[in-house]
Each structure stands twice: as structure tokens, then as C-alpha cells.
Amino acid sequence: MADRPLTGSNDRSFENTLRDAIPRPQSAGGSPCAACPVRDLSFCNALTDEELDHLNRVSSDVSLTSGQSLFDEGAPADHVYNVTTGAMKVYKLLSDGRRQITGFLFPGDFLGLATRDAYAYSAESICSTTLCRFNRQKLENLLKDFPKVERRLLGIASDELALAQDQMLILGRKTAKEKIASFLLMLSNRAQKSGNKSNPISLPITRTDMADFLGLTTETVSRTITQLKTSGMITLMSGNEVRLENRDALEDMAEGE
Amino acid sequence: MADRPLTGSNDRSFENTLRDAIPRPQSAGGSPCAACPVRDLSFCNALTDEELDHLNRVSSDVSLTSGQSLFDEGAPADHVYNVTTGAMKVYKLLSDGRRQITGFLFPGDFLGLATRDAYAYSAESICSTTLCRFNRQKLENLLKDFPKVERRLLGIASDELALAQDQMLILGRKTAKEKIASFLLMLSNRAQKSGNKSNPISLPITRTDMADFLGLTTETVSRTITQLKTSGMITLMSGNEVRLENRDALEDMAEGE
DNA sequence: CGGGCTTTTGAGGAATTTCAACGTATGTGG
DNA sequence: CCACATACGTTGAAATTCCTCAAAAGCCCG
Numbered sequence: 238m239a240d241r242p243l244t245g246s247n248d249r250s251f252e253n254t255l256r257d258a259i260p261r262p263q264s265a266g267g268s269p270c271a272a273c274p275v276r277d278l279s280f281c282n283a284l285t286d287e288e289l290d291h292l293n294r295v296s297s298d299v300s301l302t303s304g305q306s307l308f309d310e311g312a313p314a315d316h317v318y319n320v321t322t323g324a325m326k327v328y329k330l331l332s333d334g335r336r337q338i339t340g341f342l343f344p345g346d347f348l349g350l351a352t353r354d355a356y357a358y359s360a361e362s363i364c365s366t367t368l369c370r371f372n373r374q375k376l377e378n379l380l381k382d383f384p385k386v387e388r389r390l391l392g393i394a395s396d397e398l399a400l401a402q403d404q405m406l407i408l409g410r411k412t413a414k415e416k417i418a419s420f421l422l423m424l425s426n427r428a429q430k431s432g433n434k435s436n437p438i439s440l441p442i443t444r445t446d447m448a449d450f451l452g453l454t455t456e457t458v459s460r461t462i463t464q465l466k467t468s469g470m471i472t473l474m475s476g477n478e479v480r481l482e483n484r485d486a487l488e489d490m491a492e493g494e
Numbered sequence: 495m496a497d498r499p500l501t502g503s504n505d506r507s508f509e510n511t512l513r514d515a516i517p518r519p520q521s522a523g524g525s526p527c528a529a530c531p532v533r534d535l536s537f538c539n540a541l542t543d544e545e546l547d548h549l550n551r552v553s554s555d556v557s558l559t560s561g562q563s564l565f566d567e568g569a570p571a572d573h574v575y576n577v578t579t580g581a582m583k584v585y586k587l588l589s590d591g592r593r594q595i596t597g598f599l600f601p602g603d604f605l606g607l608a609t610r611d612a613y614a615y616s617a618e619s620i621c622s623t624t625l626c627r628f629n630r631q632k633l634e635n636l637l638k639d640f641p642k643v644e645r646r647l648l649g650i651a652s653d654e655l656a657l658a659q660d661q662m663l664i665l666g667r668k669t670a671k672e673k674i675a676s677f678l679l680m681l682s683n684r685a686q687k688s689g690n691k692s693n694p695i696s697l698p699i700t701r702t703d704m705a706d707f708l709g710l711t712t713e714t715v716s717r718t719i720t721q722l723k724t725s726g727m728i729t730l731m732s733g734n735e736v737r738l739e740n741r742d743a744l745e746d747m748a749e750g751e
Numbered sequence: 752c753g754g755g756c757t758t759t760t761g762a763g764g765a766a767t768t769t770c771a772a773c774g775t776a777t778g779t780g781g
Numbered sequence: 782c783c784a785c786a787t788a789c790g791t792t793g794a795a796a797t798t799c800c801t802c803a804a805a806a807g808c809c810c811g
Contacts, residue, residue: 700758701759712757712758
């Protein structure tokens with residue numbers, strides 16, 4: 238914990254300067270959005286190819302190396318983002334450095350929804366990541382013409398809300414073992430939903446980040462994973478992959494049965 | 495804990511039969527919605543008096559006594575609601591009866607947002623409560639004509655999401671004392687936002703419900719409140735009221751400072 | 752006034768954290 | 782190519798917070 242900045246959670250005002258932001262070609266024969274790899278996963282899929290071009294005009298690309306900050310809690314919320322490749326974590330800090338990761342974001346996930354003019358959390362990449370960046374103001378103007386995007390965003394927000402409620406159940410009422418089991422299953426389900434293989438799951442997340450997501454310490458996470466491994470529920474493989482050996486049993490464990 | 499139903503959390507299918515549902519007079523000279531006490535707090539305030547009449551046509555009133563269930567997790571999500579008076583709790587259950595309350599709802603709060611066709615949580619009144627009930631399907635049809643309501647709902651969902659993230663920080667990373675302090679402040683802020691007095695706050699919530707909201711046991715809640723009382727931070731008054739004696743100190747405590 | 756419910760208080764125990772040390776991987780520079 | 786630095790992961794032992802079990806006290810309402 239001592240290796241984390243002891244910065245207060247609300248007094249910072251950082252948004253990545255985004256020197257890497259790459260403006261998009263303007264309708265140079267077919268919007269780049271039309272060929273976006275995560276188009277079907279993200280809110281953009283509410284639009285037709287033609288309409289998509291309007292979106293393209295207010296967006297640019299951002300590249301982050303692993304561990305780079307995108308913005309900090311409290312900074313003016315000038316942009317929203319869509320993850321295209323890689324993965325992000327979003328988190329909140331207490332003044333003494335305690336951290337709660339409130340979510341991990343994968344390709345297609347939306348980032349930066351906020352009603353206030355400041356971000357309610359910080360966002361940082363957990364591996365090499367690219368995002369699609371929208372100017373909030375311009376996007377909002379666009380939304381007025383495309384209510385179906387707004388509807389899609391409402392659906393996304395509702396889904397996120399449901400996830401958040403699941404997470405509250407995990408944080409408030411589950412044991413360490415149940416938390417880890419729930420987490421592995423969540424990753425597996427999520428991989429499946431975005432069209433990746435759901436069983437040997439890739440785990441590009443450090444023990445520390447898992448701990449901060451599940452309300453545990455790294456030591457407890459490590460011990461618990463060892464336990465799961467020893468009892469034959471999972472197998473740790475090379476390349477940060479985890480094989481779920483008995484999905485049903487893991488599901489029972491996650492629900493405390 | 496033994497006094498709670500040991501019902502699984504996903505296999506129930508209850509929505510209050512609502513014999514008490516009172517259909518609204520149909521534009522009998524001025525929509526009842528126009529005179530709604532929580533109109534300014536709820537999503538309805540996106541509409542003009544005239545437009546409000548459309549909303550009135552798809553809504554009815556529901557009355558609940560204290561402790562009555564409105565719907566259970568897993569039931570078909572046929573309605574959404576607005577709290578008009580009283581208060582509700584929403585929660586999720588584990589199969590062994592462990593419970594996580596994910597939120598308390600007060601007048602003006604919106605209830606039932608879901609993308610799936612089943613409720614993701616159960617809802618129950620914590621005191622005598624009335625709600626405004628909308629048929630989901632009819633409301634959604636209406637939304638197509640009133641995108642500004644959809645925008646308002648998106649704003650509401652975003653606010654709820656921010657609250658949920660605060661709650662995750664509380665559940666995952668705060669101590670018992672910090673949790674209680676955060677909770678009291680949250681109630682106070684909320685009361686203020688809906689135009690009630692923010693200092694001697696009314697606490698219509700049992701120790702058990704507080705515990706299930708904060709990821710603690712009733713005993714720990716009781717002990718911690720006693721501690722706060724003894725140290726002069728709060729005073730327990732008659733009628734379930736709590737006076738915050740030193741708001742600043744309480745805020746510091748809530749943030750772990 | 753008595754019964755049922757919620758709240759408080761106490762004592763002991765358990766899960767998890769803390770502190771500390773060691774092991775493992777990865778990359779850098781000599 | 783190897784030594785070294787650095788980050789991450791594992792393991793152990795002690796400490797602590799919070800939970801569990803138990804009982805008494807307070808409160809509300811018929």
C-alpha cells in the first residue's frame with residue numbers, strides 16, 4: 238500500500254493531455270467507425286453507417302501504455318471514451334491511499350458517464366490500451382439528433398447499475414473464497430459475451446488490483462487462489478491464464494452453497 | 495439472520511398484486527401529476543403540464559404498509575415506480591439468507607430500471623409508503639415521443655451509478671466507524687437535497703437494515719453508534735432522530751482522516 | 752401488564768489483515 | 782551472458798477487527 242500515491246481523492250485535476258490523440262480522417266470514403274472492431278459491442282451500434290459518420294467527426298483515438306492514467310477523480314469531465322483494445326480499471330481513493338476499484342473495462346465498454354462536470358473516479362490502463370475519445374459537449378449535441386443513441390446509453394447505464402449491485406453483494410456479504418470464485422466467473426462470462434473463449438480465461442490483472450476490487454488484501458487473494466488451485470477447482474496456466482476445472486462447483490461456491 | 499426467509503435469490507417470481515392500485519382520473523380538468531408532491535424531484539419534471547397528462551394515463555397509485563414487499567428479484571419486470579411518500583429498501587439475497595441492501599429510496603426516487611425482463615433485486619417498504627406505478631411497456635412507448643424524458647432517465651441512472659460507486663468504496667475499504675459516519679452523512683445530504691432539514695436527521699431504518707446496507711452485523715452497528723454517541727459526535731433523540739454534533743469531524747471520520 | 756420486537760452489552764472466536772521474509776519473473780546494463 | 786534491480790507473488794506468524802453466540806434491557810402496542 239505504501240507504494241501508492243497518498244494523494245487525496247478529490248483534489249486532483251488531471252486528464253491525460255493526449256498528445257497521442259489521433260484525429261480521424263473525415264469521411265474519406267467510409268467512416269473508420271464503420272470498421273470499428275468493437276462497434277457491435279458499444280453504444281455506436283445504435284447508428285447506421287451513415288449516421289456513424291457524424292459520430293466519427295467528434296471522435297479521436299487514444300493510445301495508452303500499461304499503467305498509464307487517463308483521468309483522475311475530480312478532473313473536469315470533458316470527454317467520454319470507448320475501450321477499443323486492451324483493458325482499463327476505474328477506481329476511487331481514500332486520502333490515506335486505500336483504493337476501491339469499482340470496475341474493469343474491456344473492449345466495447347463505455348467510460349466516463351457522469352452527470353456532474355467532474356469525473357467521479359479515476360481511470361487507468363492495466364495493459365496496452367486504445368480508446369475512442371469523444372468530446373462530451375459535441376457528443377451531447379449529437380445525442381439530440383439521435384435519441385436512439387440516448388436510449389442505448391440508458392441501457393448501458395442500466396446494465397452497469399446491475400453489475401454494481403452484484404458487486405455490492407460481493408463486497409458486503411461474501412467471504413474471500415466466494416469473492417474470488419465470483420470474480421473468476423464474472424471474467425469468464427464477460428469474455429464469452431464479447432465473443433472470446435470463456436474457459437481458459439485470461440487474467441491480465443494483478444493480485445493487488447484483484448484485492449482492491451474485491452475488498453481484500455493481496456495476501457488474502459494469493460492464499461485463496463492457492464486454495465482453489467490445491468482443491469482442484471482451477472489450474473493456473475502460463476501467460477496469466479486460468480482454467481476453470483469445474484464451473485458448476487465454482488458457481489455454487491460463488492453463491493455460498 | 496434466522497428470521498429471514500431462506501429463499502434462493504433467483505427462483506422467486508413475485509410482484510405485488512396491487513389490489514390497492516388506484517387508477518388515475520383521466521384529465522378531469524388538470525392531471526393529478528401536475529400536482530404531484532414529488533414532481534420536481536422525479537423524472538416527470540422533464541415534461542410540461544400538458545405532456546404530463548400522457549404520463550398520467552399510464553400510471554396508477556400503490557400503497558404499501560410498513561415491511562410490505564413490492565416485488566422480488568427475478569420476477570418479470572412489468573412496472574417501474576416512483577416513490578411519492580415513505581421509503582423503500584432494495585436488496586439482493588444469497589441462498590443462505592445473507593442479504594445486501596443496495597439502496598434506500600425516498601420520495602422522488604425512481605425504482606425498477608432494468609434492461610432484462612426480470613427485476614435484478616427485491617424491493618420492500620420500510621415504512622408506510624406510496625408509489626406511482628407505470629406499466630413498463632406503455633412507458634417505453636411514451637418515451638419514444640419524449641426523448642427528453644429518456645435523457646432525464648439517463649441522468650438519474652448516472653447519479654445512481656455514482657452513488658453505487660461510493661457505496662462500493664464504503665463496503666470494500668472502510669472500517670465500521672467510517673461506514674456509519676458515511677451513512678449518517680449520506681442520509682443528511684439526501685434529506686437536504688429533497689428539501690428536508692439536514693441536521694437532526696430522521697433515521698427510519700433499523701439496525702438490521704443498516705447492517706445489511708453497510709456489510710456489518712447489527713451488533714457492530716449498535717456498538718459503533720454507541721461509540722459515536724459516547725464520543726459526542728452524535729446525539730440520539732426521540733422519534734428516531736439523530737443530531738450530528740460536529741459535521742466536519744464526522745466528514746473527516748467518514749473519509750478516514 | 753405482558754409478549755414480541757429491536758437494541759444494547761459482554762465474552763469468546765474466527766476470518767482477514769498486518770508485518771515480515773522469501774521466491775519468482777522480467778528487463779537492464781555492464 | 783550474467784549480475785542486479787524491480788515488481789509481483791507466495792508463505793508464515795502475530796495482531797486485530799469484526800462476527801457469533803448469549804443474555805439482558807428498552808420499547809411499542811394490544
